[in-house]
Amino acid sequence: MTTRTVAALAALALALSLAPAHAEDLPLSPNGVKTLAPEGAIKSTGTWNLGTRAGDFVYVAGMRGIDPKTNTLVEGDQARVRQAFLNMKLIAESEGASLRDAVRIVVYVTDMYRYRPLVNKAQEELWGKGPYPPRTIIEVDRLNQDDICEVEGTFYAPVKK
Amino acid sequence: MTTRTVAALAALALALSLAPAHAEDLPLSPNGVKTLAPEGAIKSTGTWNLGTRAGDFVYVAGMRGIDPKTNTLVEGDQARVRQAFLNMKLIAESEGASLRDAVRIVVYVTDMYRYRPLVNKAQEELWGKGPYPPRTIIEVDRLNQDDICEVEGTFYAPVKK
Amino acid sequence: MTTRTVAALAALALALSLAPAHAEDLPLSPNGVKTLAPEGAIKSTGTWNLGTRAGDFVYVAGMRGIDPKTNTLVEGDQARVRQAFLNMKLIAESEGASLRDAVRIVVYVTDMYRYRPLVNKAQEELWGKGPYPPRTIIEVDRLNQDDICEVEGTFYAPVKK
Numbered sequence: 001m002t003t004r005t006v007a008a009l010a011a012l013a014l015a016l017s018l019a020p021a022h023a024e025d026l027p028l029s030p031n032g033v034k035t036l037a038p039e040g041a042i043k044s045t046g047t048w049n050l051g052t053r054a055g056d057f058v059y060v061a062g063m064r065g066i067d068p069k070t071n072t073l074v075e076g077d078q079a080r081v082r083q084a085f086l087n088m089k090l091i092a093e094s095e096g097a098s099l100r101d102a103v104r105i106v107v108y109v110t111d112m113y114r115y116r117p118l119v120n121k122a123q124e125e126l127w128g129k130g131p132y133p134p135r136t137i138i139e140v141d142r143l144n145q146d147d148i149c150e151v152e153g154t155f156y157a158p159v160k161k
Numbered sequence: 162m163t164t165r166t167v168a169a170l171a172a173l174a175l176a177l178s179l180a181p182a183h184a185e186d187l188p189l190s191p192n193g194v195k196t197l198a199p200e201g202a203i204k205s206t207g208t209w210n211l212g213t214r215a216g217d218f219v220y221v222a223g224m225r226g227i228d229p230k231t232n233t234l235v236e237g238d239q240a241r242v243r244q245a246f247l248n249m250k251l252i253a254e255s256e257g258a259s260l261r262d263a264v265r266i267v268v269y270v271t272d273m274y275r276y277r278p279l280v281n282k283a284q285e286e287l288w289g290k291g292p293y294p295p296r297t298i299i300e301v302d303r304l305n306q307d308d309i310c311e312v313e314g315t316f317y318a319p320v321k322k
Numbered sequence: 323m324t325t326r327t328v329a330a331l332a333a334l335a336l337a338l339s340l341a342p343a344h345a346e347d348l349p350l351s352p353n354g355v356k357t358l359a360p361e362g363a364i365k366s367t368g369t370w371n372l373g374t375r376a377g378d379f380v381y382v383a384g385m386r387g388i389d390p391k392t393n394t395l396v397e398g399d400q401a402r403v404r405q406a407f408l409n410m411k412l413i414a415e416s417e418g419a420s421l422r423d424a425v426r427i428v429v430y431v432t433d434m435y436r437y438r439p440l441v442n443k444a445q446e447e448l449w450g451k452g453p454y455p456p457r458t459i460i461e462v463d464r465l466n467q468d469d470i471c472e473v474e475g476t477f478y479a480p481v482k483k
Contacts, residue, residue: 026453029422033478035453047445048457052425054478055378056216059426062458100190103213104220106313108460112303123208131187131196135209136223136313138269139303142434142461152428152458156194156215217377261351264374265381267474273464284369292348292357296370297384297474299430300464317355317376 036060038094042068042087051091058095058155062108063087064147073147081115081149082122088153089126097155099126102133108150112139115149197221199255203229203248212252219256219316223269224248225308234306242276242310243283249314250287258316260287263294269311273300276310358382360416364390364409373413380417380477384430385409386469395467403437403471404444410475411448419477421448424455430472434461437471 026035026049036051036058037044044050044061051060065080066073066087074080089099109115116137123132133153143150187196187210197212197219198205205211205222212221226241227234227248235241250260270276277298284293294314304311348357348371358373358380359366366372366383373382387402388395388409396402411421431437438459445454455475465472 029453029478030420031418031423031478031480033423033425044454047442047449047452047454049452049454051456054423054425055480057425059456059476061426061456062428062460096192098191101192101194101215103194103215103218104222104313104315106223106458108458110302112305116305120208127208130208130210131190132205132208132210134212134220134222136267136269136311137305138223138301138311140301140460140462141432144434144438144459150458150460152426154220154426156190156192158192158216257353259352262353262355262376264355264376264379265383265474265476267384271463273466277466281369288369291369291371292351293366293369293371295373295381295383297428297430297472298466299384299462299472301462315381317351317353319353319377 036091036094038091040068041090041094042066043071051095053095053157056156056158057103058092058097058157060088060091060153060155062150062152063091064143064145064150073145077115077148078118078121080147081118082125084149084151085122085126088151092153092155092157095155095157097157100131101155101157103154103156104134104136105154106152107135107137108140108143108152109137110140110143110148112137119149197252197255199252201229202251202255203227204232212256214256214318217317217319218264219253219258219318221249221252221314221316223311223313224252225304225306225311234308238276238309239279239282241308242279243286245310245312246283246287249312253314253316253318256316256318258318261292262316262318264315264317265295265297266315267313268296268298269301269304269313270298271301271304271309273298280310358413358416360413362390363412363416364388365393373417375417375479378478378480379425380414380419380479382410382413382475382477384472384474385413386465386467386472395469399437399470400440400443402469403440404447406471406473407444407448410473414475414477414479417477417479419479422453423477423479425476425478426456426458427476428474429457429459430462430465430474431459432462432465432470434459441471
């Protein structure tokens with residue numbers, strides 16, 4: 001095999017491993033928890049998924065500023081923080097919840113002084129005049145991939161009866 | 162303008178910016194999430210609110226030991242930790258949930274050895290003989306305002322039908 | 323009193339304080355929150371309990387790798403991480419929720435590079451082919467008892483009507 005062939009095969013293997021898990025592929029849990037994998041969202045490639053719906057609530061995993069198009073981190077601190085919120089938004093919206101329907105968010109940053117203002121700015125842009133959700137923001141030692149910000153949101157989206 | 166006038170205007174501006182957001186001012190979310198701003202609680206002056214009600218659950222933002230009367234941090238570690246719990250309590254009670262109706266709390270401290278005993282003591286005083294809620298307690302790098310303790314509670318308060 | 327008597331009394335006091343709180347001992351909260359203390363689980367000996375049920379949801383306190391038989395930490399990093407998940411599992415199952423019924427987990431580790439792979443491995447073993455729940459994983463400064471990993475899970479277990 002030429003180096004070129006090897007590279008092509010590696011790219012193919014990568015593409016396959018990153019193939020989107022379609023929601024319809026994921027079975028309901030015994031008690032009826034729905035695992036979320038909406039189109040356009042980042043891909044979960046490990047022992048976790050993007051979100052769930054259970055009853056009237058939608059739970060989104062901690063989201064970071066990963067570009068769904070490339071599955072790599074967005075460049076630029078402000079843009080990356082904004083992307084983390086956009087990733088959360090897309091998953092929530094796939095179940096009929098807007099950012100305004102967040103019941104709480106928890107924000108993890110690796111530098112309170114440096115990144116909290118960026119979080120505030122991203123929220124101002126995305127929530128507009130609000131009301132904003134309850135927020136807990138803490139500075140932690142480290143995030144996965146040595147990232148700078150992660151946001152975890154819980155949403156309310158009552159099932160139509 | 163005299164210095165005195167400027168100072169007076171600044172104080173007025175501050176007072177207005179700290180004016181309580183009355184619950185009736187805050188619209189329900191598209192899916193019916195109610196934003197909480199009960200009388201007597203601390204004021205949220207940034208991109209967050211104190212709490213929400215969604216369905217039968219009440220979600221309170223991470224609370225710290227801020228005195229609602231002055232919106233500044235309480236002096237003294239034990240008193241400050243206690244105030245964080247009291248702030249949470251007031252918000253939960255505004256929706257009909259007592260401390261005993263907490264389904265879980267998460268406590269963030271900046272020194273496990275130093276502040277965990279203060280948390281225990283505050284809980285003993287406030288919950289009495291219990292039962293106490295499930296608790297997750299972790300030591301983090303930093304809290305907002307370089308504070309020492311933050312508590313985030315979730316409560317159950319079924320809507321009367 | 324002799325030293326021996328004092329030691330015996332201290333041991334007795336410890337044994338009593340470690341006595342399992344039976345679920346039937348724990349009253350419902352005013353709003354109907356049930357405190358969980360299933361047989362075979364670790365014992366909560368402080369100002370916290372293992373979990374709650376409220377409505378259709380089950381909330382488990384942050385669990386660490388404590389052996390329920392001895393109420394001491396399991397030896398060995400991988401075994402200890404696994405035990406943390408097993409402790410959570412037992413409590414969830416006592417209310418009719420399997421690991422597959424987790425709506426979200428939050429994992430706290432004290433070294434992301436060292437312990438995240440152990441968490442992944444434990445989850446692969448316990449969840450099998452999944453789907454895995456949404457996960458937020460962060461590195462914190464310190465856990466209680468200077469432990470290495472703590473996992474906090476929320477589960478869905480609709481009340482049979």
